[in-house]
Amino acid sequence: MSLLEIEDLAVHFATEDGPVEAVDGVTLDVRAGEILGLVGESGSGKSVTAFAALRLLRQPGRIVGGAVRFDGTDLAVLDDAAMTPMRGARLALVPQSPRTSLNPVIPIGWQIARVLRHHAGLDAAQARRRTYDALREVGIPEPKRSYGQYAHQLSGGMCQRVMIAMALAAGPQLLFADEPTTGLDVSIAARILDLFRELRARTAAAIVLITHDLGAVASICDRVAVMHAGQVVEIAPVRDLFRHPVHPYTQALVRSIPRLDRDEPIVAIPGSVPALLRPPPGCRYAGRCNWRSDECCGTRPALRKREDDRRVACFGVEAGRVPAI
Amino acid sequence: MKTSSDPLVSASRPPPAERGVRAPRWRRLRRDPVTLAGLCAILLIALAAALAPWVTPFDPDDTNPEIALQPPSLSHPLGTDLYGRDQLSRVVAAARIDLLVPLCATAIAFAIGASVGAVGGYVGGWADQVVMRIVDAVMAFPAFVLAMGITAALGNTVANVVTAIAVTQLPGYLRLVRAEMLRVREMEYAEAARTVGNPTWRIVFVHLLPNCLPPVIVQASLAMGFALLTMAALSFIGLGIAPPASEWGAMTAEGADQMVSGEWWLFLFPGLAIVVTVLAFNLIGDGLRDMLDPRMRGVR
Numbered sequence: 101m102s103l104l105e106i107e108d109l110a111v112h113f114a115t116e117d118g119p120v121e122a123v124d125g126v127t128l129d130v131r132a133g134e135i136l137g138l139v140g141e142s143g144s145g146k147s148v149t150a151f152a153a154l155r156l157l158r159q160p161g162r163i164v165g166g167a168v169r170f171d172g173t174d175l176a177v178l179d180d181a182a183m184t185p186m187r188g189a190r191l192a193l194v195p196q197s198p199r200t201s202l203n204p205v206i207p208i209g210w211q212i213a214r215v216l217r218h219h220a221g222l223d224a225a226q227a228r229r230r231t232y233d234a235l236r237e238v239g240i241p242e243p244k245r246s247y248g249q250y251a252h253q254l255s256g257g258m259c260q261r262v263m264i265a266m267a268l269a270a271g272p273q274l275l276f277a278d279e280p281t282t283g284l285d286v287s288i289a290a291r292i293l294d295l296f297r298e299l300r301a302r303t304a305a306a307i308v309l310i311t312h313d314l315g316a317v318a319s320i321c322d323r324v325a326v327m328h329a330g331q332v333v334e335i336a337p338v339r340d341l342f343r344h345p346v347h348p349y350t351q352a353l354v355r356s357i358p359r360l361d362r363d364e365p366i367v368a369i370p371g372s373v374p375a376l377l378r379p380p381p382g383c384r385y386a387g388r389c390n391w392r393s394d395e396c397c398g399t400r401p402a403l404r405k406r407e408d409d410r411r412v413a414c415f416g417v418e419a420g421r422v423p424a425i
Numbered sequence: 426m427k428t429s430s431d432p433l434v435s436a437s438r439p440p441p442a443e444r445g446v447r448a449p450r451w452r453r454l455r456r457d458p459v460t461l462a463g464l465c466a467i468l469l470i471a472l473a474a475a476l477a478p479w480v481t482p483f484d485p486d487d488t489n490p491e492i493a494l495q496p497p498s499l500s501h502p503l504g505t506d507l508y509g510r511d512q513l514s515r516v517v518a519a520a521r522i523d524l525l526v527p528l529c530a531t532a533i534a535f536a537i538g539a540s541v542g543a544v545g546g547y548v549g550g551w552a553d554q555v556v557m558r559i560v561d562a563v564m565a566f567p568a569f570v571l572a573m574g575i576t577a578a579l580g581n582t583v584a585n586v587v588t589a590i591a592v593t594q595l596p597g598y599l600r601l602v603r604a605e606m607l608r609v610r611e612m613e614y615a616e617a618a619r620t621v622g623n624p625t626w627r628i629v630f631v632h633l634l635p636n637c638l639p640p641v642i643v644q645a646s647l648a649m650g651f652a653l654l655t656m657a658a659l660s661f662i663g664l665g666i667a668p669p670a671s672e673w674g675a676m677t678a679e680g681a682d683q684m685v686s687g688e689w690w691l692f693l694f695p696g697l698a699i700v701v702t703v704l705a706f707n708l709i710g711d712g713l714r715d716m717l718d719p720r721m722r723g724v725r
Contacts, residue, residue: 193620197613201613203636206632
């Protein structure tokens with residue numbers, strides 16, 4: 101049973117020239133307690149999918165179709181009054197840039213305590229004690245001293261830890277982490293990933309890791325969903341996906357990872373993501389694909405279950421045209 | 426994360442000098458004698474106002490025809506007026522009303538302007554548009570003419586003078602806070618406040634409004650001086666604080682009547698009091714702007 105089921109989600113951004121179809125027919129599921137990697141190029145709709153699920157899209161973005169079922173409730177049609185208390189308490193987000201996501205005029209501990217008081221109904225003293233614990237859990241030493249500090253007094257990695265502590269404070273069942281390691285240097289990024297792995301072991305929260313760092317995905321995710329131009333093209337367990345990518349785009353992505361252990365040239369993916377204003381009607385990868393047929397250019401392939409636990413959206417794969425690697 | 430040799434930990438530990446935000450500001454203030462002088466002047470005037478009943482040598486409203494229109498002397502250092510009232514006592518006593526009225530007017534304009542501007546800037550929509558058009562209409566009036574109109578229509582009581590000054594100042598705060606809110610609401614910490622499930626009112630008033638305040642505080646201190654000038658001008662033309670209450674503007678007006686006959690002390694001292702107070706507020710405002718504006722840091 102999945103915790104979150106996104107089905108056929110469509111998000112359009114209205115512009116003067118017509119709607120930009122940033123997310124179009126995304127289908128994916130997140131199971132309780134797993135870490136799902138959501139990967140894709142910039143502009144492939146990863147963050148928009150997360151923001152749509154949290155109902156945090158800003159104008160002119162709008163959910164125009166599909167369902168976001170979280171624990172039996174369709175969040176896509178939930179009214180704001182019912183959605184607001186869910187955020188933070190049951191679904192949370194670790195934002196992309198931790199430093200600027202902390203309020204510069206409010207001490208960090210106060211910001212976390214506020215979440216606890218609001219969602220867990222604690223009084224000021226209890227919230228303060230729980231905040232010390234929360235800070236300690238994400239590896240911030242001397243929580244009592246950090247409690248009164250401001251964002252500008254902390255390093256980027258520390259700010260990220262504070263954001264994670266805040267997102268986890270009220271014990272959400274699902275955590276979206278929007279490129280949590282972007283802008284951090286590799287050693288600190290590795291520690292943040294360790295922290296996620298540790299959190300998964302300790303709490304029951306499912307984590308959706310949005311990233312374009314395939315290395316991070318390979319090291320901590322259970323399953324991976326690959327997005328291209330606003331659509332999910334392949335979902336598979338992480339080992340299967342990296343060993344035997346099936347979709348032509350996934351194959352190209354995996355081939356573009358520099359490898360130390362094999363003497364293979366890095367292959368760049370030709371072309372770029374198609375413009376999402378009036379996109380081509382068929383498969384959005386067709387223009388960059390070596391195995392396209394007329395069918396690919398006219399009809400959109402649906403995400404179909406294959407052997408094991410894998411789903412792929414590709415006519416070429418169904419017809420056996422795409423060779424396995 | 427358990428050892429103290431963690432590079433993250435040492436990176437996050439600020440040197441002792443940077444702890445707290447207030448300490449460096451205070452040091453900057455000490456290096457800025459002009460602002461400090463303004464602050465001292467206001468504190469001194471405020472102290473005189475607070476202690477007026479105990480420090481004035483005479484009752485400011487006590488008339489004595491025998492000593493009318495005396496020039497400054499040892500017993501009456503600032504002279505006496507047409508009714509023989511001690512000018513020094515009156516100038517000191519007037520400080521109460523001359524500080525309280527601008528303070529109340531500024532506080533009211535600040536409170537209403539900041540709340541309405543913050544909500545309008547964050548929420549937007551047609552209500553915001555209606556409020557802004559009304560504000561535009563109010564701003565189209567010359568501020569002083571508007572204040573004159575309000576006190577002339579409602580009667581010149583202290584409450585009405587406060588209202589008149591508050592109304593003329595309201596649009597400034599409202600626009601300033603709204604503009605700041607339009608900037609701040611796009612910040613990532615606003616997004617973050619939304620993601621943890623804060624209700625809208627708390628995002629606006631607890632998370633975002635404090636980030637809008639630095640320019641508004643500067644505006645408020647400059648506006649204090651302007652409010653005092655407006656009140657004094659209203660009193661000068663007889664639409665402000667009604668006599669016999671001591672008020673610098675009204676006293677200057679009374680003194681102006683005697684100017685041709687040579688009683689210079691009657692308009693000079695209340696006038697000076699106005700100049701010094703307004704100047705002090707402006708110095709504080711300028712100093713605050715320098716302190717709060719990050720681009721000015723380290724210039725001096």
